[in-house]
Amino acid sequence: MFLTPREYFATHRLSPRKRFGQHFLAQPATAERIVEAARLTPDDVVVEVGPGLGALTRFILPKVRRFHLVEIDRDLCDYLEGAIGASHPCVTVHRQDILDFDFRALEAHESRPLVVIGNLPYNISSPLMFHMLESRTAIQNLVAMVQKEVGLRWIATPGTKEYGVLSVLLGVYAQPRRLFEVGPGQFYPPPKVESLVVSIELASPWPEPLPSFDFMRGLLNAAFQKRRKTLNNSLKGFAGVGVDLLQSCFLRAEIDGSRRPEALSPREFIRLAHELERRLPPG
Secondary structure, X not given: OOOOHHHHHHHHOOOOOHHHOOOEEOOHHHHHHHHHHOOOOOOOEEEEEOOOOOOOHHHHHHHOOEEEEEEOOHHHHHHHHHHHOOOOOOEEEEEOOHXXXXXXXXXXXXXXXXXXXXXXXXXXXXXXXXXXXXXHHHEEEEEEEEEHHHHHHHOOOOOOOOOOHHHHHHHHHOEEEEEEEEOHHHEEOOOOOOEEEEEEEOOOOOOOOOOOHHHHHHHHHHHHOOOOOOHHHHOOOHHHOOHHHHHXXXXXXXXXXXXXXXXXXXXXXXXXXXXXXXHOOOO
């Protein structure tokens, strides 16, 4: 039996923990809508991030045969195991930080790419997205609720103020999509921000081979570190690249180095990364 947030905290004489950024979804209809967006099948292996009091869990349980919950709060782990009970042997509760969770090891164990669902802790949502992108071969897709400001950066397009490193990485290595907004009044306690539900397929929309993830991330970090600078200036000295070689790569990639990074599309960053990566000395 799953309790509402108010029932749980009244019964256990506890309070939401600020250090974990705990805001519990208290609207079942919204929770069900998030789960439905994942279009689960019985054969899917689901990883729920930060299940908390089971708002999403209760709707996932009847849909799949293999289900993993990753929760850092030990009290909530005890509660989840009690609420789920022995009637669902398919469920495993992992008592750990999701930033340390090994998606690749679980995918190898299950012999199947994973579906990740969750109300992502707002204080770690960006580091967690980097972690999932690094593990993207193990993850089929993600449906997540995040702070609206963060979600808008994930789905941002070139030329907008939200467009940045994660926007490009998701445009290169995944297919993000905006679903719907959730107001603060649907949580206990209510956060001070709006939330956004997004769907992300961890599969590239590009048919050709892509640059290595670490190289692309380094290139983007350098390009966007001072986003008002032109590429000529922001990439000067990147990975030891000299001015002449940099200009040659711009020319071959058909990119004007006087442009700013927020003006380049993911496709253009792919071309530039390929030109730079293939011309750098080994190591």
